[in-house]
Amino acid sequence: MALEDAFANFTRRDWDQESPDGTVRLAVIGVGDFARNRALPGIADGSYCETTMLVTGSPDRTRTVAESFDVPHVVDYDAFLAGDHAETYDAVYVATPNATHGRYATVAADHGKHVICEKPLETSLERAREVVDACADAGVTLMTAYRLQTEPTVRRMRELVDDGVVGDVVQVHGGFSHPLVAHAGPDTWRLDPDLAGGGALVDLGIYPLNTTRFVLECDPEGVYATTHSSGEPFDAVDEHVAFQLEFDTGTTASCTASFDAHASSRLELVGTEGKIHIESPFGGVVPQEMVVESGDVRMEYTGPPVDEVCEEFDYFGYCVLTDTAPEPDGADGLADLRTVEAAYESAETGCRVELE
Structure with a gap:
């Protein structure tokens, strides 16, 4: 691939081959900040999904949100579990705290509804397998909400790697930091290990982990990790x-994540013949800036921003409408949790942990 070809039609949806008719009606479960400020607008701006129900612990306080997005039904969690208004939606988006993902996803599957679930799928590999099995048994689509897999810059990076533009990938460098307490306060559920399943690794480190696996199209065979917490409010989780x-190709990926550092993210691949750098891939809005070096040639691309959340829901809707298996499926979510659990084991023992 010539480098200039890589930047042509940069934001193309290479997955959208059929342009299906209709929309997937969604019940959004959990109406927190991300659902209100990113998911609901992204769904509304897209083509293949629409929100028809909100599930929340505070229906009365959520009706204003429902009105602003023209959502006709608002119910509490018990009503959802009981199947109220199940005829009004085709799929659910699970955006509740991690430890509750399984309960709502499996009930949705029991109701015959497709599922897009925030990552991680659950707080343990064992519990996540129950989600995957429930969706498989019900014959419904399960997508783990790895929105970066639908983000154009990341997809173009994978294509460049596939085409050998940088030769064999030798090193990957990824990092994501976010000052959590400054934005969410010390009482956030993300600092409760029972609800979150971990700290910075689960909440932030999973971004470079999953994106590296996606771009390289292979899973690690070993992991070594260290964690550190300075005290309250991070005393119960990794700060x-x-x-x-380590991958069987010889590639190594060095990744970091922090709940208590200046907001920053990065992703860089270094190969035998070049490198690729994406500016701020994990911060929520990718600026569509990429630098590629291949041999003696260096090119930079800067394009218009793309709403990765809108891309994610349109991709999910497309997969449901066309009966296409999503790439970030349940198995993808399990692979990350397997690595996360191995990383925590490594941090506790001080030893490298081999992955199956």
Whole structure:
């Protein structure tokens, strides 16, 4: 591939081959900040999904949100579990705290509804397998909400790697930091290990982990990790984490994540013949800036921003409408949780942990 070809039609939806008719009606379960400020607008701006129900612990307080997005039904969690208004939606988006993902996803599957579930699928590999099995038994689509897999810059990076533009990938460098308490306060559920399943690794480190696996199209065979917490309010979870992934191709990925550092993210691949750098891939809005070096040639691309959340829901809707298996499926979610659990084991033992 010539480098200039890589930047042509940069934001193309290479997955959208059929342009299906209709929409997938969604019940959004959990109406927190991300659902209100990113998911609901992204769904509304897209083509293949529409929100027809909100599920919340505070229906009265959520009706204003429902009105602003023209959502006709608002119910509480018990009503959802009981199947109220099940005829008004085709799929659910699970955006509740991690430890509750399984309960709502499996009930949705029992109701015959497709599922897009925030990552991680659950707080343990065992519990996540129950979600995957429930969706498989019900014959419904399950997508783990890895929105970066639908983001154009990341997809173009994978294409460049596939085409050998940088030769064999030798090193990956990824990091994501976010000052959590400054934005969410010390009482956020993300600092409760029972609800979150972990700290910076689970909430932030999973971004470079999953994106690295996606771009390289393979899973790590070993991991070494260290964690550190300085005290309250991070005393129950990992405040900072560093982990190294080893792949059977000889590639290593060095990744970091932090709940208590200046907001920053990065992703860079270094190969035998070049490198690729994406500016701020994990911060929520990718600026569509990429630098590619291949041999003696260096090119930079800067394009218009793309709403990765809108891309994610349109991709999910497309998969449901066309009966296409999503790439970030349940198995993808399980692979990350397997690595996360191995990383925590490594941090506790101080030893490299081999992955199956």
